[in-house]
Amino acid sequence: MARDDKTKRAEEELRLARLLHRRAESRSDTEEVRRILRRNAKSLTPEYIERLWQEYNDLLRLLEINLDISAEHNLSKLLDKSIDTVIEVINAERGYLILLDRKGDLRFEVARGIDHREPDAGLPPAISRSITRRTIETGRAVITNNAEEDARFADFASVQDFQLRSIMCAPLKIKEDIIGALYVDNRSIKGNFSQKDLDLLETICAQAAIAIENAQLVEDNLKQQRKLLAAKEEVELLNKQLAEKVQRQSHELAAVRRSLERSQMCLETKYNYDNIIGRSEPLQRVFRLLDRTTETDVPVLIQGESGTGKELVARAIHFNGPRKSHPFISENASSISESLFESELFGHVKGAFTGAVSDRKGLFELADKGTLFLDEIGDLSMDMQSKLLRVIENGEIRRVGGKDIHKVDVRIITATNKDPAALVKQGLFREDLYYRLNVVKIVLPPLRERREDIPLLAEHFLKEHAEKTGTPLKALSPEASAALAEYDWPGNVRELENEICRLAVLSASSPVITPEFVSPHIRNATPSSTVTIPEQPRNLHATIEEIEKRIIVKTLNGCGGNKSKSARILGLSRDGLRKKMLRYGINTTGGEVTGKDKNNAERENE
Ligand SMILES: Nc1ncnc2c1ncn2[C@@H]1O[C@H](COP(=O)(O)OP(=O)(O)OP(=O)(O)O)[C@@H](O)[C@H]1O
Numbered sequence: 246m247a248r249d250d251k252t253k254r255a256e257e258e259l260r261l262a263r264l265l266h267r268r269a270e271s272r273s274d275t276e277e278v279r280r281i282l283r284r285n286a287k288s289l290t291p292e293y294i295e296r297l298w299q300e301y302n303d304l305l306r307l308l309e310i311n312l313d314i315s316a317e318h319n320l321s322k323l324l325d326k327s328i329d330t331v332i333e334v335i336n337a338e339r340g341y342l343i344l345l346d347r348k349g350d351l352r353f354e355v356a357r358g359i360d361h362r363e364p365d366a367g368l369p370p371a372i373s374r375s376i377t378r379r380t381i382e383t384g385r386a387v388i389t390n391n392a393e394e395d396a397r398f399a400d401f402a403s404v405q406d407f408q409l410r411s412i413m414c415a416p417l418k419i420k421e422d423i424i425g426a427l428y429v430d431n432r433s434i435k436g437n438f439s440q441k442d443l444d445l446l447e448t449i450c451a452q453a454a455i456a457i458e459n460a461q462l463v464e465d466n467l468k469q470q471r472k473l474l475a476a477k478e479e480v481e482l483l484n485k486q487l488a489e490k491v492q493r494q495s496h497e498l499a500a501v502r503r504s505l506e507r508s509q510m511c512l513e514t515k516y517n518y519d520n521i522i523g524r525s526e527p528l529q530r531v532f533r534l535l536d537r538t539t540e541t542d543v544p545v546l547i548q549g550e551s552g553t554g555k556e557l558v559a560r561a562i563h564f565n566g567p568r569k570s571h572p573f574i575s576e577n578a579s580s581i582s583e584s585l586f587e588s589e590l591f592g593h594v595k596g597a598f599t600g601a602v603s604d605r606k607g608l609f610e611l612a613d614k615g616t617l618f619l620d621e622i623g624d625l626s627m628d629m630q631s632k633l634l635r636v637i638e639n640g641e642i643r644r645v646g647g648k649d650i651h652k653v654d655v656r657i658i659t660a661t662n663k664d665p666a667a668l669v670k671q672g673l674f675r676e677d678l679y680y681r682l683n684v685v686k687i688v689l690p691p692l693r694e695r696r697e698d699i700p701l702l703a704e705h706f707l708k709e710h711a712e713k714t715g716t717p718l719k720a721l722s723p724e725a726s727a728a729l730a731e732y733d734w735p736g737n738v739r740e741l742e743n744e745i746c747r748l749a750v751l752s753a754s755s756p757v758i759t760p761e762f763v764s765p766h767i768r769n770a771t772p773s774s775t776v777t778i779p780e781q782p783r784n785l786h787a788t789i790e791e792i793e794k795r796i797i798v799k800t801l802n803g804c805g806g807n808k809s810k811s812a813r814i815l816g817l818s819r820d821g822l823r824k825k826m827l828r829y830g831i832n833t834t835g836g837e838v839t840g841k842d843k844n845n846a847e848r849e850n851e
Pocket residue numbers: 520521522523549550551552553554555556557558620662702738739742
């Protein structure tokens with residue numbers, strides 16, 4: 246084989262070895278390379294073999310550098326590593342890694358001296374910026390071994406000022422973009438760098454540029470990830486805040502809805518019978534009567550002791566009837582003076598009398614299309630009665646001092662705690678007026694005649710108190726409840742309402758109201774003292790039956806409707822009690838009168 250052929254073959258084998266090595270990325274092929282070289286030794290000159298060997302080792306070194314650099318993804322560490330490598334493999338006194346910032350200015354990232362320290366710590370680098378800039382602008386590496394005398398750099402002040410000698414500068418290039426440069430120099434020695442050093446520097450630059458780009462990408466990625474994470478956290482926080490806000494608002498909405506429902510309920514139930522508490526038969530009769538009168542315009546006379554709910558019933562008639570959207574005017578007749586009666590009822594014109602400084606509507610005009618409720622009608626003088634009768638008869642009024650006659654459309658409801666029929670008999674109430682007013686009479690029974698309503702009313706007032714004051718709902722102990730049921734309640738429902746209010750307040754934090762809180766005059770009222778002796782002489786048998794019935798009702802209430810227990814207390818057999826209950830129309834809870842009594846009672850009210 247001719248020598249040239251052998252050289253060619255050796256070179257080819259070496260290229261193959263390099264390829265193998267690159268692929269294996271390890272030193273394991275070194276021996277193979279040595280073997281190939283040895284096999285070809287005879288045909289090659291020792292210098293040539295040395296050169297090839299050197300070249301091979303350089304390549305290995307580069308490969309190592311490449312692996313080392315490309316494995317580093319932390320930009321700052323990578324820059325440090327790149328410059329350290331350059332200083333190590335190239336015999337340089339100083340090395341600098343320069344990157345271009347966004348504005349295109351040179352940014353000195355890392356500087357290293359031969360001792361691995363920053364050569365000009367704290368000072369601006371004493372290097373040739375012009376050479377660096379030229380490298381970056383042209384994208385071509387620069388090498389000079391005597392810069393001071395190099396004609397190319399004669400105008401570069403820094404070269405002269407810093408007396409720079411050997412300089413190499415290679416661009417950091419990513420495809421066509423130049424991102425910076427690697428600069429090495431040796432200030433005191435001329436001819437320090439060879440073309441091979443420059444090749445090495447350029448190779449390292451090519452690898453470093455790729456690694457820098459990668460590291461920048463990784464860093465950008467990390468930044469992006471951090472930003473995304475922060476944005477995600479912010480979105481999560483906003484979501485949480487939003488969810489809290491939505492929850493708060495839905496709570497508020499629910500509260501508003503509840504209060505709206507409550508107020509609607511109030512509006513709907515305030516003046517219907519739901520507002521009139523009681524299940525006792527006497528009250529049921531009242532309800533049945535109300536059903537028949539609310540829709541009509543007929544005058545109603547309500548009779549009942551003080552506090553039995555006369556005004557409550559009058560309002561129920563108005564607000565359940567066709568006049569509900571018109572005024573309900575309530576006036577206590579006994580509080581109007583004789584002299585002002587006419588003016589109060591019919592109004593007056595300006596100057597009609599001293600003090601009539603302007604025209605004024607009377608109660609009838611104010612109640613036009615609505616209802617006029619006149620309470621305490623039994624206290625009106627005869628003269629006042631005749632004035633009232635006149636307007637009721639013709640439905641016309643004339644203001645005091647006025648000439649015009651006004652037609653009025655007013656439903657009249659009157660009330661009294663006296664017995665108007667007796668007043669008529671005594672000549673204290675005009676009979677004609679009585680018949681005009683008493684088209685429908687509603688008699689409200691006193692509370693002592695419907696004791697079974699007492700626990701219901703008590704519970705109702707306790708609930709009302711809790712709602713009004715926003716305090717927890719309290720309950721009456723069975724003993725306290727029995728004490729209330731035993732009492733006669735001369736002030737009727739109003740008195741009971743006041744007592745319940747007092748109990749709710751006095752029992753403070755106690756959830757159950759026990760008898761010691763009950764007012765002494767109520768608590769100490771003995772059953773005998775609660776027995777009212779009728780004012781009018783009455784049949785003895787009927788009176789005793791009445792008392793018997795009340796004692797049975799009370800005992801049943803006190804025992805929660807337990808018949809055996811009640812019978813034991815009353816000294817009756819269970820069957821004996823059952824018979825008496827049947828006779829008096831008492832159910833197990835001590836309420837609901839049925840049968841004969843019911844019909845009798847109904848008749849009485851009609
Ligand atoms: N059945 C009832 N249910 C609930 N509350 C009632 C009932 N009866 C009366 N009340 C309440 O008792 C109090 C007295 O009622 P109201 O003023 O209607 O009685 P009255 O007969 O007009 O009394 P007076 O003769 O003193 O004018 C009111 O607060 C009323 O709401």
